Amino acid sequence: MTILVTGGAGYIGSVAVKKLIERGFNVLVIDNLSKGKRELVDKEADFLKGDILDKSFLEEVFSKSKIEKIIHFAALKSAGESMNSPETYSQNIIGTINILNKMVEHKVKDIIFSSSAAVYGEPKREIIEEDHSTNPINFYGFTKLESERIIDWYAKLKDISYISLRYFNVAGDGGLNYIDPNAENIFPIIGEVISQKREKLQVFGNDYKTKDGSCIRDYIHVEDIVDAHMGARLKGRPYYKPRNIKRSICLRAH
Template sequence: MKILVTGGAGYIGQFMVKRLIENGDEPVVLDSLEVGHREAVPQDVRFYEGNLLDKEFVKRVFAENPFDAVIHFAAYALAGESMEKPEKYFENNIQGGLNLLDVMKGKTSHFIFSSTCSIYGTPDKIPVTEEETKKPESVYGQSKLMFEKVLYWYDKIYNIKHVNLRYFNAAGAALDGLMGENHETETHIIPNAINAILQNKPFTLFGKDYPTPDGTCIRDYIHVLDLAEAHLQAFSYLKDKNTSDSFNLGSGKGYSNLEVLEMVKKVSGKSLEIEYKDRRFGDPPKIFADNSKAKEVLGFDPKNSDLETVVSSAYKWHSRT
């Protein structure tokens, strides 16, 4: 199967490309390289550098390739930045995706969307099911929810079947430490804590007065290898059922920020100085997934998503020489 992977030079995208190759599929990567890295894409994989906002470019990619499916990772994903530059997020995350869907019409009918648990905001019930009320607290989360609505109507009108995969906190690296997260602006706690230890610098933690057992936020970490596998399972689901649906992808367990930092210290064997600052706007105190639907329908198995595997794989990647 020939599959277009937008954002395939990014963190999760590179793992998806590798998994597709292992599965005997033919990935084609489209990436602007604004956030992604050309060296993350194998040299023998067809690569198109460009932006989804350039519709003529997207048309050319489709004219040159008969795709069986599209896996859409390409999006801006910094919640804080989205509150400062909302137009950037609405334009890229919605209009870019619209261009992709418009070019797909009549050509490719299966679409896998990289969505997010941010569409839920601060949930009313924990663990979070797919039916939880959607009330995003950032422009980023809102842009993802809006695009889910777009996909709903493109299914009804144009018969483009889709799966929305709502990630919780993507984390970890290849188990051998050879592939991992490489963001110029890093906002995730695990790589930032690891880098603080490696550079012998204090780590800044936002908020210690949340209504949780240790006062810090609780999050659900899903290993990037398990995410990539879930996308493959979603593609199989679309081929078999040809029905649109949405799934939460998380480990189903919540870990506090302090528990994460303790694991980073354990894995590294080093100490870490913590500097506390006030809460960040829009950070829900506690969120983790009910992943039972993904397990039952897709066969999802977050086997690499225990906290020690997530942190130890990330540490191998970030501490490589």
């Protein structure tokens, strides 16, 4: 079975590819290397440089390989940047539609989609369960929610099986010594302060309802995210249930 991993040269994708190879899967990675690095892709995986916005590239990928499942990581991920460049970030939705259309044409039935906790916006409850209402407060979150909805419609109309995983902030190293140069979460920033690339850690916010007024964020280790992908059994409900990390990942399945 060949698993197509979009964005497999990126932070999370490269760890997922490594794990898939370790488990004996054939893996084909596609990535435009706009953010990812070729050297992060496991040498056992096939790699094609290209863009999911390029339909003829996708046609080549789908017609030449016997793809059975897709793990779809490729996207732009900066919430702040998305507010300045909705015209660029809308490619998250367009790329997802392109993948879905190729799935239909080539009868590929299973997809795992990297969604985000950004679909929730301001949470109403402390513990965010899968059925918590969605109301993104940035364009990035909107692109993820729209992509989820479009995948859901394709599932209903075209008999596609999917799981959307709504990750919170992903942290940690998956064994590839990768430090995300574009990360906007606290761990790489602390690392930069320790290695003296950055002078200090700036704490934002002082009026949250917490002891010191600063905000609380949820983190999940990159290996836990990858394990969730490994456990996300398509065709039916996932058997993976996060243990003790209820706040860090939500699953939607069809």
